[in-house]
Amino acid sequence: MRRRSATLLVLGLAVLVFGVCGCRRPSEEAREPAGRTRLVFKYQPLWGAPEPFRELLARFERENPGVELVTEALPNASDLAHQFFLTALEGGADDFDVLVADVVWVPEFARAGWIADLSEHFPPERLRADFFPGPVEAVVVDGRTYAVPWYLDVGVLYYRKDLVPRAPRTYEELRRFAREAMAKAPGVQGYVWQGRQYEGLSCNVYEALWGHGGEALGEQGRVLLDAGPAREALGYLRGLVAEGVSPETVTGFSEEESRRVFQEGRAVFMRNWPYAWSEAQKPDSPIRGKVGIAPLPTKSGEPGWGTLGGWQLAVNAHVSPERRKLAARLIAHLTSPEANLVLALNYARNPPRPAVYEDPRLRAADPFIADLKPMVERARPRPVTPYYNLIADVLQSEFSAAVAGLRTPEEALKRAQKQVDHLTGVDE
């Protein structure tokens, strides 16, 4: 009897011990067949037929004999992917080599020492020569390259060609055109955008901030909130709702809610990303052929700056130097002009290189993407600071309070600045 209970105890302990240790990933050596290197690429699924992308990856394997590429998909939502990398890289995970990073992550990951310095392979000067300025600004931290732009996204203005004379250039024009069209076409709303408390709202606010002549960062890289243009920007967005140019319901809208209203033909203007275009042009779309696309308006009338979105490729700093070299080669392959073209033609992802927009193959196949060039050129990143993810949540809640009319822009910005300064440790 005693022996049996001792056995039970040992068994129980064994379960505990193996339960805790059993989740460890096999080491690099164990998972690698002799003479071959497995390179693991963590990315988000690209919607569309898988073949062109698979062929792009297969070409790398053909050009690098002995290398086996393994792709591992991530959740599509950016914040979930961020959470994955946060926990994996903080824990020193070395079971993936190349990773995709959202534009606002690169400074954070670089500062935390999670992604490798790639300046040797991709000198900042060369990036500046080959890529649009916005994405370069997002991946070069303190003069060093930490990632390479893969594809871009930019905030643009959609307008109904049949309801307004032309695209508005100023905020004043936007309001006037919207009101005139609403008077002519009852049941149609003026301007829909993303006012829900989430990252999309911050993108809308930053666009308004730039349109009022503001900057995202002040001296010494401090995130600038309690300043004139920020107050004007929030005042403008709140004003749209208060005056009825935008429906009150925009305070609950993310991309899809606004797109559906616009797509049903019930709005004159919409701020959204380029993806909404292909939906609007589908055969059964009520607004097919009636939609124009333009840079966002500004206070002064010069073309506006859309928020830069999109993904970059970086190298896990926890992997060995030899693997890093190989990883950099994969990044060079996946961000080449040819690869940019594959992504643009098959997945409607905007190339980060200006030269690709002039490619006759792109012009012939998809004029819409080619026409986005002037807007992509002016795309701007949100504050490029390691602290962006630390403070994003504070920005979202205070921006939301101002847009929903719960606080004045002055109050909201003061509160936000106070919390941001507390978090980042800057004293007034």
Added chain:
Amino acid sequence: MSGGGSLERERRQAYLLVAPAVLVLAGVALYPILAAVWLSLHRFILVFGERRFTGLDNYAFLLSDARFWAALGNTAYFTLVAVTVEVLLAVPLALLLNRAFPGRGLLRASVLVPWAIPTVVSARLWAWMFNPEYGVINRLLPGSDINWLGAPGYALHAAILVDVWKTTPFVALLVLAGLQGIPEDLYKAARVDGASAWRAFRSITLPLLKPALLLALLFRSLDAFRVFDAIYVLTEGGPANTTETLSIYAYKTLMRSGDFGYGSALSVATFLCVVVLAAVWMRLLGREEGAR
């Protein structure tokens, strides 16, 4: 046991037998709690790459953090209203289900459907139904254009509605179990004495149902206090944090901002609230058991 086994030996054996379970529990339950408490005593923000012991600093900031108090208020309001409504709806529902009528089995099963659907899925469905522009709810209410999830006064109530829809069946099931434990004889005796149905309900059903009701209140209020998934899908805590509960605030601070120190302090505070709530209910339940 067979022949000469002393009590002492049996006791030792018993300890040995429960030891693995205790160890597993300590590993999966106690360790994370202690780790969170330990982390909450540090300034530990991932992007800063430093981890500094700061004692109770995080808790001092928490006490002066307006956002924490607002989240606590939202959580308490959500719990109070949701659980009250759920119990008020569940009792008549359980009384109905307790009656004999054709198709009762089918009805009992179908009532449980909302509870069986994963919350994330049902919350997504509700989010579409609440959509003020093309959602079915505003279409069912003629002339209404309520901004359900985007207006500060409405969003929290919309979340409560989703919770009530989802968990009323569960409460009803607990109440039903309580009802079935009441001996039929008592009702027969009451009828003989000429008591009305209402009188029977008040003097027999309600007092004997009290333990089951208290248990339902305990389960539901602890659960509601930790609410995360439904609200996260519906509003992510917006607009302007008016639907932000303690769990959502803690999650955002930990997993989005990477502020592990303060996020842990928020988690510990949530944990303490739940412990206090549980202790209060357990006392009430214990008193009830003792009275019987």
